[in-house]
Amino acid sequence: MAILSLAFKSLLNRKLTFFITLFSIAISVTLLLGVQTLKTETNSSFMKSISGTDLIIGSRGASSQLLLSSVFHIGQSTNTIQYATYQEIQKSPAVEWAVPISLGDSHQGYTVMATDLSFFDHFSYANKQHLKVHSGKIDGDMFAVVIGAEVANKLNYAIGDEVIVTHGGGEIEGHHHDNIPFYISAILSPSFTAIDQTLIISLEAMAAMHTDNHGHFGVLPGEETLATDQGHEHHDEATHQEHEHHDEVAHEEHEHHDEATHEEHEHHDEATHEGHEHHDEATHEGHEHHDEATHEGHEHHDEATHEGHEHHDEATHEGHEHHDEATHEGHEHDDQIHSEHRETQDQRVARLLKIKPEKINAIFVGLTSPQAILGMQSYINNYPKEPLSAIIPAVALQELWQFFSLAEIALNIVTVFVVLVGLLGMLSIILMSLNERRREMAILRSVGARPAHIFGLIIGEAGFVCFAGIVLGVALLYLLLAVLQAPLASYYGFYIDINMLTSNDLLILTVIQCSALLIALIPGWLIYKYSLSDGMSIKF
Amino acid sequence: MIKLTNLTFAWHQQAIIEIEALHIEKGQHLFIEGPSGSGKSTLLNLLGGVLTPQQGSISILGQSLQQLSSSQKDSFRSNHIGFIFQQFNLIPYLSVLDNITLPCTFSALRKAKVLKRSESLNAEAIRLLAALGLTDPALLQRNVNQLSVGQQQRVAVARAMLGSPEIIIADEPTSALDANHRQAFIEILFEECKKEDITLIFVSHDTSLKNHFDYHISLPEINKANANLVT
Numbered sequence: 001m002a003i004l005s006l007a008f009k010s011l012l013n014r015k016l017t018f019f020i021t022l023f024s025i026a027i028s029v030t031l032l033l034g035v036q037t038l039k040t041e042t043n044s045s046f047m048k049s050i051s052g053t054d055l056i057i058g059s060r061g062a063s064s065q066l067l068l069s070s071v072f073h074i075g076q077s078t079n080t081i082q083y084a085t086y087q088e089i090q091k092s093p094a095v096e097w098a099v100p101i102s103l104g105d106s107h108q109g110y111t112v113m114a115t116d117l118s119f120f121d122h123f124s125y126a127n128k129q130h131l132k133v134h135s136g137k138i139d140g141d142m143f144a145v146v147i148g149a150e151v152a153n154k155l156n157y158a159i160g161d162e163v164i165v166t167h168g169g170g171e172i173e174g175h176h177h178d179n180i181p182f183y184i185s186a187i188l189s190p191s192f193t194a195i196d197q198t199l200i201i202s203l204e205a206m207a208a209m210h211t212d213n214h215g216h217f218g219v220l221p222g223e224e225t226l227a228t229d230q231g232h233e234h235h236d237e238a239t240h241q242e243h244e245h246h247d248e249v250a251h252e253e254h255e256h257h258d259e260a261t262h263e264e265h266e267h268h269d270e271a272t273h274e275g276h277e278h279h280d281e282a283t284h285e286g287h288e289h290h291d292e293a294t295h296e297g298h299e300h301h302d303e304a305t306h307e308g309h310e311h312h313d314e315a316t317h318e319g320h321e322h323h324d325e326a327t328h329e330g331h332e333h334d335d336q337i338h339s340e341h342r343e344t345q346d347q348r349v350a351r352l353l354k355i356k357p358e359k360i361n362a363i364f365v366g367l368t369s370p371q372a373i374l375g376m377q378s379y380i381n382n383y384p385k386e387p388l389s390a391i392i393p394a395v396a397l398q399e400l401w402q403f404f405s406l407a408e409i410a411l412n413i414v415t416v417f418v419v420l421v422g423l424l425g426m427l428s429i430i431l432m433s434l435n436e437r438r439r440e441m442a443i444l445r446s447v448g449a450r451p452a453h454i455f456g457l458i459i460g461e462a463g464f465v466c467f468a469g470i471v472l473g474v475a476l477l478y479l480l481l482a483v484l485q486a487p488l489a490s491y492y493g494f495y496i497d498i499n500m501l502t503s504n505d506l507l508i509l510t511v512i513q514c515s516a517l518l519i520a521l522i523p524g525w526l527i528y529k530y531s532l533s534d535g536m537s538i539k540f
Numbered sequence: 541m542i543k544l545t546n547l548t549f550a551w552h553q554q555a556i557i558e559i560e561a562l563h564i565e566k567g568q569h570l571f572i573e574g575p576s577g578s579g580k581s582t583l584l585n586l587l588g589g590v591l592t593p594q595q596g597s598i599s600i601l602g603q604s605l606q607q608l609s610s611s612q613k614d615s616f617r618s619n620h621i622g623f624i625f626q627q628f629n630l631i632p633y634l635s636v637l638d639n640i641t642l643p644c645t646f647s648a649l650r651k652a653k654v655l656k657r658s659e660s661l662n663a664e665a666i667r668l669l670a671a672l673g674l675t676d677p678a679l680l681q682r683n684v685n686q687l688s689v690g691q692q693q694r695v696a697v698a699r700a701m702l703g704s705p706e707i708i709i710a711d712e713p714t715s716a717l718d719a720n721h722r723q724a725f726i727e728i729l730f731e732e733c734k735k736e737d738i739t740l741i742f743v744s745h746d747t748s749l750k751n752h753f754d755y756h757i758s759l760p761e762i763n764k765a766n767a768n769l770v771t
């Protein structure tokens with residue numbers, strides 16, 4: 001103990017070199033632990049991307065590709081699952097729930113994902129957490145868009161803002177689906193998954209945007225087209241109206257030819273409602289449409305005896321009809337948004353048609369029991385009607401993570417060298433101090449210190465410097481994590497959990513401490529030799 | 541008390557010390573005259589048990605050093621011998637008091653002796669400093685490098701005397717002092733050694749000092765190796 005106190009006092013006597021060594025070790029320890037933390041946090045945030053989903057079904061291909069496109073929204077996805085297949089899989093007895101996912105569009109570089117409302121009920125991440133709404137309300141409206149936290153944050157969006165979706169991914173010049181604007185109905189709380197960078201729309205809206213002629217509903221089966229007008233971005237206002245009006249009438253006619261199914265009634269209700277809505281707004285455009293609207297309404301009255309009027313009185317609109325009624329309180333609010341948001345003719349048509357997409361990209365599936373997973377997977381992989389593949393998310397994530405292991409190893413090697421450099425710095429500083437300390441050693445020898453004491457003095461010094469460096473390094477790490485946690489989460493969507501040091505970290509720190517002691521054997525051995533040869537003779 | 545018999549020590553095949561016989565009695569104040577290169581520091585290291593002779597024996601206080609292991613020799617040294625060197629006797633990062641009480645870190649025996657006499661190590665150190673004429677309390681607060689050379693040497697004496705070792709070996713302790721201080725220093729050293737009945741071995745190349753001593757020997761005369769070297 002006396003020797004340790006001597007070592008400590010001797011160190012304090014050399015404050016400058018002591019602190020330089022201390023900081024070089026501390027910084028290397030911070031770096032090493034930081035990389036470890038980053039690695040585990042990246043891994044855990046990666047593994048937390050999806051949970052509670054038993055299978056992801058996509059077209060036949062590499063499982064990593066399906067995982068990347070469906071969960072991380074990375075890479076090209078191809079529309080290859082027939083919607084009919086989804087409907088069939090959904091009906092399978094082992095399937096508790098199935099959520100269709102369709103990708104391919106973007107908004108200012110952010111992915112637009114089309115799905116249906118059940119996505120919010122079933123999709124979960126991390127520890128089976130569901131997506132939480134930060135503001136607004138998840139709205140069943142066809143042209144409502146729910147945006148991720150980062151989208152809202154970076155693009156400065158608020159509830160009710162209009163969003164135009166771009167065809168294709170990325171920020172390359174693409175076709176804007178500006179005929180179908182969306183309004184933001186809800187902003188999600190950060191989940192630190194790809195959902196934060198995603199805009200979620202309805203499948204129907206996705207289908208509406210992707211029908212032929214760039215989504216303009218000008219051409220409908222059996223209709224005479226006004227070909228010259230179609231596809232132009234900027235119609236003359238009057239022509240446009242006329243054209244759309246024409247479309248709509250044609251559409252009505254078209255529908256009348258079909259059998260009057262229940263679903264069709266619904267469409268008519270919508271039409272009616274829309275008409276009235278515009279009527280109520282009493283805007284200029286509303287007036288223009290007045291005739292058309294009432295006309296529609298009349299038609300509706302003539303032809304169907306549905307309780308469309310009651311619906312109208314309640315100020316509902318079509319979006320609510322095919323989704324749960326539990327959100328009735330929201331109607332007023334929704335209508336408010338709608339009244340601010342003027343719908344385009346294409347949207348109104350799309351509402352009438354409400355077609356499901358023909359193809360989707362992926363299906364998230366929850367099974368009734370975990371035992372069914374493998375069976376279901378093999379059933380999907382051998383699906384007779386089209387080539388499909390099903391992946392188990394947890395397994396696929398694990399597989400995908402293996403790709404990063406090389407980078408992980410490289411990073412580890414670099415940090416190990418950083419620590420080594422820190423320790424070598426300590427070695428050189430101790431070695432440099434030896435010559436000036438030979439006098440000190442001679443004095444200690446004269447008062448009875450053994451060579452072992454002198455040796456211990458050096459080892460103790462190295463041990464102490466390294467230990468203090470480790471403590472400081474750990475403190476720096478936590479300081480850094482505490483400071484960076486909030487900005488990392490808000491600017492990069494990367495949430496770092498601040499945890500206790502893992503046993504692995506402690507092992508690493510022990511190895512560092514032991515290496516320091518081992519390295520100190522070099523100056524320790526030298527000073528031992530000096531103290532034997534110098535004895536009590538003071539060398540200058 | 542101290543008995544050297546047929547002592548031979550060589551370094552790299554070169555004989556440095558060859559002494560047939562040397563006897564030092566208890567309580568003696570012995571002046572050993574030794575110009576540099578006469579094997580002076582080697583002799584001191586042999587006496588301190590830091591170096592081991594190739595031949596012959598050293599017996600101190602009836603204890604034959606060759607019978608002790610090197611760590612036992614280290615303990616023996618710290619228990620029974622105090623050293624004073626020419627200059628830079630003090631460890632720069634320790635306080636004055638810590639420098640004086642340093643031997644007690646390594647010698648339980650001397651620590652016990654100190655505590656028999658004073659209530660604490662520091663009290664004894666202060667008592668010794670006062671006896672050596674260093675009474676200014678401000679001195680204790682100072683960094684040892686801020687002391688004058690004379691003060692440093694007296695602090696070194698206090699350290700050598702702490703816990704009353706039987707022997708004090710002083711290696712050119714006055715060479716860094718001017719004439720006035722040299723005189724005062726030697727007197728005070730003698731006085732304290734007499735009081736404690738300490739055997740003093742004083743080594744110096746400065747022959748003018750030998751008048752202060754009852755006994756003096758010349759190292760080149762008794763060291764045959766040195767004679768061989770010269771001739």
